[in-house]
Amino acid sequence: MSDTTPNLRLPYIMSAQAQKHVTHNEAIRALDCLVQLSVESRTHTSPPSSPADGARYLVPSGANGSWSGKAGAIAAWQDGSWNFLSPLEGWLLWIRDEDVLAAFDGTAWTNAGGSTNPVAHVGVNATADDTNRLAVSSPASLFNHEGAGHQQKINKHASGDTASTLYQTNFSGRAEAGLAGDDNYHLKVSADGSTWKEAMVVERTTGAVTFPNSSLGLSSPWSGKAWAALGDSITAGNVSPTYVTTLATLLGATATNLGVGGTRIVGATGQIYDQVASIPGAVDLITVAGGINDYNNSTALGAMGDTGLTTFYGGVFKISKDILTAHPNAILAWITPYDVTSSKDDAANSGGVRLRQYVQAIKDVAAVFGCPVIDLHGECGISGYTAALFLGDGLHPNSAGAARYAKVAYDRLLFIEPTGIACQVATPAFSLAAGTYDGTQSVTISCATSGATIYYTTDGSTPTTSSSVYSGALSVTSSRTVKALAVKSGLTNSAVASAAYTIITQVSTPTFSPAAGSYTGTQSVTISCTTSGATIYYTTDGSTPTTSSSVYAGAISVAATATVKALAVKSGMADSAVGSAAYTITLSQVATPTFSPAAGSYTGTQSVTISCATSGATIYYTTDGATPTTSSSVYSGAISVAATATVKALAVKSGMADSAIGSAAYTISTAFTPASLSPAMWFDASDLSTLFQDTGGTTAVTADGQTVARINDKSGNARHGTQSSASNKPLYKTDGTLGWLSLDGDDEIPIASEYTTPTSGEWAIAYASRRADSSGNNGVVTGQSAGGSGLYWVGDNLLGRGHPVLRANPSSDPNIFGGFSGSTALVDHTVIVNVTGGTLTFYQDGVAGSSYTGFDVFKSCGIGFGLSGYRYAGRIYELVVIPRALTGTEIANLTTWLKAKAGVA
Missing domain, CATH: 2.60.120.200 (Jelly Rolls)
Structure with a gap:
C-alpha cells in the first residue's frame, strides 16, 4: 500500500505510525492548497519578500532563490515557509492576474479556453466553411459597445474590390450596400439576384449623390431661382432643346446661357473665364461645364497649387475663386466632361494627357473650394462607345444626349440646396490699406459687383444711401476713417468696409531761386523751406537726396547744366517731398575750327593748316577720324596729309563752351607718272x-x-x-x-x-x-x-x-x-x-x-x-x-x- 493518495498525493495515517497527527496535518495543509486551486501569478521569477499566509504561485522557468529548480510546481506559503506541490496531468488552476484558467498536460501549463486566437472557423448554431468562416444562425445578433461607441468594419484589399453588405431572400441577393467595385458608396437592388439596378451613388470626394435610374420625384429646391450656365458649344447647344433649356424646366429655374462655342478653360483666345464677367448679379446657381476643348487642344494640365490662366488646374482655380468672390451667396457647381469619340479607350492627347486627368483636376480644385461636382464623365453613360445613341457628331449631344445630360444633372442638383441668402453686393475695397502715412494720400474705392453704387463717409460714421456717392479718388489730407457701402438693385447691400488712416504732417517742399530754366553763365542758387527749423539736404547730380546728402548752408554755384534736388527734414514731422530744379547753363561757345585747304580730293601730299576765329583758343586735333578731346594732339603748325584721311579739330578756351567739332576729309591720289608703266x-x-x-x-x-x-x-x-x-x-x-x-x-x-x-x-x-x-x-x-x-x-x-x-x-x-x-x-x-x-x-x-x-x-x-x-x-x-x-x-x-x-x- 502506498503512503499517499493517487491523485492529490495526500499522506495516509499508517497503522504503525507514531504521532499520527503530523500526517493528518500534512494532508489538511495539502488540501488547503489544492482544493479550489488558484495562484496569484505565473510570471514571478523571485519569491515575494512578504507573501500572505496561504498565497500560491505557479513557479516559472528560470526562477531563483528558494524557487530555484521548481519550475512548473505550485509554491504555497504555509506556516512561514514555502511548500512545493508538483502537478499531475489534468490539474486545473485559475491565474488571478490574467483571469485565465490553465490546465497541466503532464509537461506544461496551457490556457484552457477563454482567449484562444486565431481560430480557422467559428460557427454559432451553424456550420462555418472556408468561404463563410463565421456562420451564425440566430433570430438576432448583437454587437454591443464596451465603454463608449461601437464600430463595425468591413475592409477590402484594393479600390476595385468590393466591401459591402448583401441582403438575400432564400440565399438570392435582393439588395447590396457598400463599396461595390470602386470607392464610391453604392446602393443596388435586384429582383432575381442576377440583374441589378443601381439606385443611388454617393461620390467619395464630394459627397455628391446621384440616382442613375430614376429621380425621387422630390420638389426642386431651385424652383424660382436664377441659374447662370457657363461652358463651351455643348452648353451653347447645337440641338433644340439644349440641355440648359431642359434642365431649367426640370429645376423650375430661370437660366442665363453664357456658353460660347470653342471655348476652353484655358486658351490663347476664347476662354470660359471670359464668361465670368457676364454672370448676372442676382444669381443663385452657377454651373461651369468645360474640358473637352482643353483635351482636344492639349491644354497644359498643370498641378494643384496653380492659380493662373496658364494651366488647366490654374484655370479651374481662377474661375472658381473669382466666381465665389463676386457671388459669395451663389452655389457654384462644376460639371465634368463626358467621354467623346476622341477620348475613347482612355486615349491620350498630343500632350500625353488623358481626359480623366482633366476630370480629376476639376474634382481636386472643386474640393478645395467646397464646390459640388456633377460627374458626367463617371455617371452619365455618354461616351465614345455610346456615340451613336447620344452624340450626333461624336462630340456634341443629340436630342437624346441633351436629355440624358439634363436628367443626370437634375438628379444631382435635387440634393444641393440654395444658400437661402439673398445675393449680396461685394464689399467695397480700398486701394490703400488702413495705416499710418506721411502726407496727403489718394484713396480709390472699388466694388467687384458690376453696376453697384458706392456711398461713403470720411468721418467714421456708417454710410447709407443718403451719404456721398463715390465718383473718384478721395484726397485724405488728415487722419480720418473712411467707410463705404455698395448698393445694387435686386441685391442685398454690401457689408460696410472701413479703413482708418493716420496722416503725419509733412515738412513743406523746398523751393529754389532762381527757378529752374535755361541761363547764360553760372547761377547762384538758393534753397528755402517754409517749415521753420527744417534742415535741408541736397544733391546736384540729379540723384534723390537723403539725410546722408550734403547739408544746405548757403547759395550753390551752378556753372554747368545740372539738376538740383532737395529734401527738408524736421523731427516730429514727415520728411518733405523732394524738390527739384533743372538748370540748363549755356556758355558762349568757341568758334568751330576751319581747315585750309578745304576738304576735297587732291593729288599728292597736302599741307593742312587749322585755325579758329576765337582768339586764345587751343586747338586739339586727330587725323584718324576719331573725335578729338583735350587729350588729343595740340595743334601747333601745318599738318602734312600724305594719304587719304579725315582731320577733325576741337577748339577750347577757359570760360567758354567747347567748340563744335570741325572736320575735313581729304582724298589723296598718287599722281600718274610714266614710272608706273x-x-x-x-x-x-x-x-x-x-x-x-x-x-x-x-x-x-x-x-x-x-x-x-x-x-x-x-x-x-x-x-x-x-x-x-x-x-x-x-x-x-x-x-x-x-x-x-x-x-x-x-x-x-x-x-x-x-x-x-x-x-x-x-x-x-x-x-x-x-x-x-x-x-x-x-x-x-x-x-x-x-x-x-x-x-x-x-x-x-x-x-x-x-x-x-x-x-x-x-x-x-x-x-x-x-x-x-x-x-x-x-x-x-x-x-x-x-x-x-x-x-x-x-x-x-x-x-x-x-x-x-x-x-x-x-x-x-x-x-x-x-x-x-x-x-x-x-x-x-x-x-x-x-x-x-x-x-x-x-x-x-x-x-x-x-x-x-x-x-x-
Missing part, C-alpha cells in the same frame, strides 16, 4: 635734275638757253643720251612753266645704249613735241625700212618726209606711214604709237588715228636728227618707250601726263 626709256626735258651741260653729268643745266650735252634716262635702265659735238647739242628752253629741248635741225642726242623693243611686237612709244617748220603737209608718221618690217623712226611728217623725234639707223630710204594729216604747225601735240599683235595704231592727243599691220621690233639709237632732209627742228618735251602694249586706261593716263608736259589743252 615700267618704261624701257624715259626722257623728261622739264626735269632739270636729268639735264647736264657736259657729257659726264657734272654740270647741271639750270637756266633757259643753256646747251644740253647729256639727258639722263629716268626709267632706271641707264639708257642715257649724250652729245659731245657743240654744233649738234640742243638747247634747254623754258617759258617759266614748261621746259623742253629745242632742236634746230642739226641737233640730236645719241642714246648710249641702243634699245630694241620686244620681239613679240608688243610695245609703245609716246612723246610730246612741236615741229618748228610749218610748211607743207604735216602729220604724225612712222618710217619703216624699205622692204622690211622693223620700224625705222617715229616723228612728224613734212612733205612726205619724216622728221624723227626718235630714230634708228636707216639702211635705206624708209617707207612712210602716216597716222594723221593736216596742219599741225607751231601746235604742241602728244603722240602715242601702240603696237600689239603686229598692228600699229596712232594716237594724237589721245585720239586714235590710222592703223597699220606688219610691224614688229624698233631699235632706238637717238633723239632727233636723221638723214639729210629728214632732220627734226622743233621742241621735244617728253619721250617714253614702253616694252609692251598699253591698255586703254594707260593710254588715257599717259596722254594726260604728256598734255601737261606740253601744255596741251
Whole structure:
C-alpha cells in the first residue's frame, strides 16, 4: 500500500505510525492548497519578500532563490515557509492576474479556453466553411459597445474590390450596400439576384449623390431661382432643346446661357473665364461645364497649387475663386466632361494627357473650394462607345444626349440646396490699406459687383444711401476713417468696409531761386523751406537726396547744366517731398575750327593748316577720324596729309563752351607718272635734275638757253643720251612753266645704249613735241625700212618726209606711214604709237588715228636728227618707250601726263 493518495498525493495515517497527527496535518495543509486551486501569478521569477499566509504561485522557468529548480510546481506559503506541490496531468488552476484558467498536460501549463486566437472557423448554431468562416444562425445578433461607441468594419484589399453588405431572400441577393467595385458608396437592388439596378451613388470626394435610374420625384429646391450656365458649344447647344433649356424646366429655374462655342478653360483666345464677367448679379446657381476643348487642344494640365490662366488646374482655380468672390451667396457647381469619340479607350492627347486627368483636376480644385461636382464623365453613360445613341457628331449631344445630360444633372442638383441668402453686393475695397502715412494720400474705392453704387463717409460714421456717392479718388489730407457701402438693385447691400488712416504732417517742399530754366553763365542758387527749423539736404547730380546728402548752408554755384534736388527734414514731422530744379547753363561757345585747304580730293601730299576765329583758343586735333578731346594732339603748325584721311579739330578756351567739332576729309591720289608703266626709256626735258651741260653729268643745266650735252634716262635702265659735238647739242628752253629741248635741225642726242623693243611686237612709244617748220603737209608718221618690217623712226611728217623725234639707223630710204594729216604747225601735240599683235595704231592727243599691220621690233639709237632732209627742228618735251602694249586706261593716263608736259589743252 502506498503512503499517499493517487491523485492529490495526500499522506495516509499508517497503522504503525507514531504521532499520527503530523500526517493528518500534512494532508489538511495539502488540501488547503489544492482544493479550489488558484495562484496569484505565473510570471514571478523571485519569491515575494512578504507573501500572505496561504498565497500560491505557479513557479516559472528560470526562477531563483528558494524557487530555484521548481519550475512548473505550485509554491504555497504555509506556516512561514514555502511548500512545493508538483502537478499531475489534468490539474486545473485559475491565474488571478490574467483571469485565465490553465490546465497541466503532464509537461506544461496551457490556457484552457477563454482567449484562444486565431481560430480557422467559428460557427454559432451553424456550420462555418472556408468561404463563410463565421456562420451564425440566430433570430438576432448583437454587437454591443464596451465603454463608449461601437464600430463595425468591413475592409477590402484594393479600390476595385468590393466591401459591402448583401441582403438575400432564400440565399438570392435582393439588395447590396457598400463599396461595390470602386470607392464610391453604392446602393443596388435586384429582383432575381442576377440583374441589378443601381439606385443611388454617393461620390467619395464630394459627397455628391446621384440616382442613375430614376429621380425621387422630390420638389426642386431651385424652383424660382436664377441659374447662370457657363461652358463651351455643348452648353451653347447645337440641338433644340439644349440641355440648359431642359434642365431649367426640370429645376423650375430661370437660366442665363453664357456658353460660347470653342471655348476652353484655358486658351490663347476664347476662354470660359471670359464668361465670368457676364454672370448676372442676382444669381443663385452657377454651373461651369468645360474640358473637352482643353483635351482636344492639349491644354497644359498643370498641378494643384496653380492659380493662373496658364494651366488647366490654374484655370479651374481662377474661375472658381473669382466666381465665389463676386457671388459669395451663389452655389457654384462644376460639371465634368463626358467621354467623346476622341477620348475613347482612355486615349491620350498630343500632350500625353488623358481626359480623366482633366476630370480629376476639376474634382481636386472643386474640393478645395467646397464646390459640388456633377460627374458626367463617371455617371452619365455618354461616351465614345455610346456615340451613336447620344452624340450626333461624336462630340456634341443629340436630342437624346441633351436629355440624358439634363436628367443626370437634375438628379444631382435635387440634393444641393440654395444658400437661402439673398445675393449680396461685394464689399467695397480700398486701394490703400488702413495705416499710418506721411502726407496727403489718394484713396480709390472699388466694388467687384458690376453696376453697384458706392456711398461713403470720411468721418467714421456708417454710410447709407443718403451719404456721398463715390465718383473718384478721395484726397485724405488728415487722419480720418473712411467707410463705404455698395448698393445694387435686386441685391442685398454690401457689408460696410472701413479703413482708418493716420496722416503725419509733412515738412513743406523746398523751393529754389532762381527757378529752374535755361541761363547764360553760372547761377547762384538758393534753397528755402517754409517749415521753420527744417534742415535741408541736397544733391546736384540729379540723384534723390537723403539725410546722408550734403547739408544746405548757403547759395550753390551752378556753372554747368545740372539738376538740383532737395529734401527738408524736421523731427516730429514727415520728411518733405523732394524738390527739384533743372538748370540748363549755356556758355558762349568757341568758334568751330576751319581747315585750309578745304576738304576735297587732291593729288599728292597736302599741307593742312587749322585755325579758329576765337582768339586764345587751343586747338586739339586727330587725323584718324576719331573725335578729338583735350587729350588729343595740340595743334601747333601745318599738318602734312600724305594719304587719304579725315582731320577733325576741337577748339577750347577757359570760360567758354567747347567748340563744335570741325572736320575735313581729304582724298589723296598718287599722281600718274610714266614710272608706273615700267618704261624701257624715259626722257623728261622739264626735269632739270636729268639735264647736264657736259657729257659726264657734272654740270647741271639750270637756266633757259643753256646747251644740253647729256639727258639722263629716268626709267632706271641707264639708257642715257649724250652729245659731245657743240654744233649738234640742243638747247634747254623754258617759258617759266614748261621746259623742253629745242632742236634746230642739226641737233640730236645719241642714246648710249641702243634699245630694241620686244620681239613679240608688243610695245609703245609716246612723246610730246612741236615741229618748228610749218610748211607743207604735216602729220604724225612712222618710217619703216624699205622692204622690211622693223620700224625705222617715229616723228612728224613734212612733205612726205619724216622728221624723227626718235630714230634708228636707216639702211635705206624708209617707207612712210602716216597716222594723221593736216596742219599741225607751231601746235604742241602728244603722240602715242601702240603696237600689239603686229598692228600699229596712232594716237594724237589721245585720239586714235590710222592703223597699220606688219610691224614688229624698233631699235632706238637717238633723239632727233636723221638723214639729210629728214632732220627734226622743233621742241621735244617728253619721250617714253614702253616694252609692251598699253591698255586703254594707260593710254588715257599717259596722254594726260604728256598734255601737261606740253601744255596741251
